Amino acid sequence: MGWKALGGLAAAVLGLLFAVQNAAVVEIRFLFWSLAVSRAVLVVLLLAVGFLVGWIAHGLFSRRKA
Template sequence: MNNKLVLPLTLAALAVLFIIQNVTVVEIKFLFWSLQMSRSLFMILLLAIGMAIGWFLHAHFQHKKENG
């Protein structure tokens, strides 16, 4: 098997296992809102939000560094 294919397939298998093991529905309460979703979807959403915040902060500080 191609070595470049092993890592993506392994990561995909781990992601599928993560989703299968975390299908429990949890309730998220924030201020006046209440939302129910699967635990795995909630964790993936938090990861995406964290990555977006990190990307924006990196771009902000990079721009600030270049412009003095």
């Protein structure tokens, strides 16, 4: 087994542990909306949104410099 496969397996195990330990359902309320979602799903979605916002901001600011 190579280093990449071992690293991927370790990441998968850590991700599974994170999901199991954060399986509790939390309620999110914003203005008139209410949503019940697993805490692990919420963290992953917020992480994805953060990456997307950072990627878009980086693209906008790097174009202005050039």
